Amino acid sequence: xxxxxxxxxxxxxxxxxxxxxxxxxxxxxxxxxxxxxxxxxxxxxxxxxxxxxxxxxxxxxxxxxxxxxxxxxxxxxxxxxxxxxxxxxxxxxxxxxxxxxxxxxxxxxxxxxxxxxxxxxxxxxxxxxxxxxxxxxxxxxxxxxxxxxxxxxxxxxxxxxxxxxxxxxxxxxxxxxxxxxxxxxxxxxxxxxxxxxxxxxxxxxxxx
Amino acid sequence: xxxxxxxxxxxxxxxxxxxxxxxxxxxxxxxxxxxxxxxxxxxxxxxxxxxxxxxxxxxxxxxxxxxxxxxxxxxxxxxxxxxxxxxxxxxxxxxxxxxxxxxxxxxxxxxxxxxxxxxxxxxxxxxxxxxxxxxxxxxxxxxxxxxxxxxxxxxxxxxxxxxxxxxxxxxxxxxxxxxxxxxxxxxxxxxxxxxxxxxxxxxxxxxx
Numbered sequence: 001x002x003x004x005x006x007x008x009x010x011x012x013x014x015x016x017x018x019x020x021x022x023x024x025x026x027x028x029x030x031x032x033x034x035x036x037x038x039x040x041x042x043x044x045x046x047x048x049x050x051x052x053x054x055x056x057x058x059x060x061x062x063x064x065x066x067x068x069x070x071x072x073x074x075x076x077x078x079x080x081x082x083x084x085x086x087x088x089x090x091x092x093x094x095x096x097x098x099x100x101x102x103x104x105x106x107x108x109x110x111x112x113x114x115x116x117x118x119x120x121x122x123x124x125x126x127x128x129x130x131x132x133x134x135x136x137x138x139x140x141x142x143x144x145x146x147x148x149x150x151x152x153x154x155x156x157x158x159x160x161x162x163x164x165x166x167x168x169x170x171x172x173x174x175x176x177x178x179x180x181x182x183x184x185x186x187x188x189x190x191x192x193x194x195x196x197x198x199x200x201x202x203x204x205x206x207x208x
Numbered sequence: 209x210x211x212x213x214x215x216x217x218x219x220x221x222x223x224x225x226x227x228x229x230x231x232x233x234x235x236x237x238x239x240x241x242x243x244x245x246x247x248x249x250x251x252x253x254x255x256x257x258x259x260x261x262x263x264x265x266x267x268x269x270x271x272x273x274x275x276x277x278x279x280x281x282x283x284x285x286x287x288x289x290x291x292x293x294x295x296x297x298x299x300x301x302x303x304x305x306x307x308x309x310x311x312x313x314x315x316x317x318x319x320x321x322x323x324x325x326x327x328x329x330x331x332x333x334x335x336x337x338x339x340x341x342x343x344x345x346x347x348x349x350x351x352x353x354x355x356x357x358x359x360x361x362x363x364x365x366x367x368x369x370x371x372x373x374x375x376x377x378x379x380x381x382x383x384x385x386x387x388x389x390x391x392x393x394x395x396x397x398x399x400x401x402x403x404x405x406x407x408x409x410x411x412x413x414x415x416x
Contacts (some may be wrong), residue, residue: 125383125387128384128387128388128389139389161398164384164390164398165377165381165398165401165402167380168377168380168381168383168384168398169373169376169377169380169402170380171379171380171383172375172376172377172378172379172380173373173376175333175376175379176336176372176376179333179336180336181336181347182372190369190372190373190376193373194373194377194406197405197406197409198402198405198406201405
């Protein structure tokens with residue numbers, strides 16, 4: 001893979017046709033990433049599966065990191081928009097539980113395809129290190145889904161901090177499941193307990 | 209690197225001379241891992257730096273994963289034994305804070321050499337996936353340091369669970385620092401807050 005391609009800014013799809021190609025690429029990457037993981041998946045195969053030229057693929061996603069951050073981003077956007085029904089402000093007393101359920105749902109969705117999940121987390125870590133725009137947007141979108149579940153109308157620094165700590169806990173739990181240290185049911189229970197303890201006091205007024 | 213070496217069981221140092229070579233290898237891996245990270249560090253260079261034959265290195269550490277899990281393990285053992293002074297049972301009311309300080313200390317130690325920290329976490333994840341003995345021992349030792357700080361004399365399942373959730377949170381926070389999402393001071397504050405919320409109610413009887 002030419003180094004120069006990795007440093008280039010990814011293009012944005014604008015026309016309907018471009019958006020369609022873009023979506024086909026993300027679908028192909030999800031499928032092949034789930035089968036092969038980040039390292040063994042080939043960009044050539046993604047282009048073939050998506051039915052686009054390899055140059056088109058690189059124009060939108062200059063590297064595998066960009067590609068899997070793109071897949072993660074699209075999953076979060078889906079979570080965020082389908083959330084009109086699911087992720088709305090919970091009533092007081094059930095806000096910590098609402099955040100837990102969003103995280104459990106997102107976690108279950110990822111764990112259904114463990115190789116893809118690992119690829120997305122690897123890519124997200126790499127993108128964070130590089131400070132990419134895509135990463136920042138994806139992360140902000142995810143935090144906003146959680147803020148919405150919490151029912152905070154005008155979130156302040158402390159709200160974003162609490163959501164970040166909860167997300168970091170969820171991330172640690174998710175890695176433990178991917179590594180086989182705990183199973184998915186245990187993870188669900190742990191996320192519920194952690195959310196209750198971390199968010200309950202502030203958002204549900206629950207004493208310990 | 210021959211694949212067969214990766215699958216072999218690592219040898220244990222027994223004689224004083226073997227233990228000395230073993231320690232020299234871990235020191236060399238720490239130094240070179242801190243400079244180059246896991247991928248770019250060469251096993252040959254570790255053997256050279258440690259002054260041992262390459263066959264000796266592979267006998268104790270059949271792969272880089274084994275080697276960096278070994279470094280992590282030795283750091284935890286150091287934390288555990290030096291802990292006679294530092295990590296003792298905290299008085300009631302300060303137990304969550306005590307756990308936070310252990311985690312902050314361990315985190316600061318790791319963040320002082322970010323490339324080595326990333327290498328150890330990468331290796332630990334890989335070892336967990338393979339279910340290695342070394343990993344299990346290192347993790348159990350770390351959990352016991354935290355249990356000791358909590359002052360739990362006869363830990364039960366729920367104690368190990370709480371310690372595991374706290375460790376997962378710490379892990380998520382640590383990855384955020386390594387990725388540049390938050391800085392080390394913010395991480396310390398977040399670990400203190402998370403520990404207070406997760407462990408305070410059960411171990412310090414603190415209401416929210």
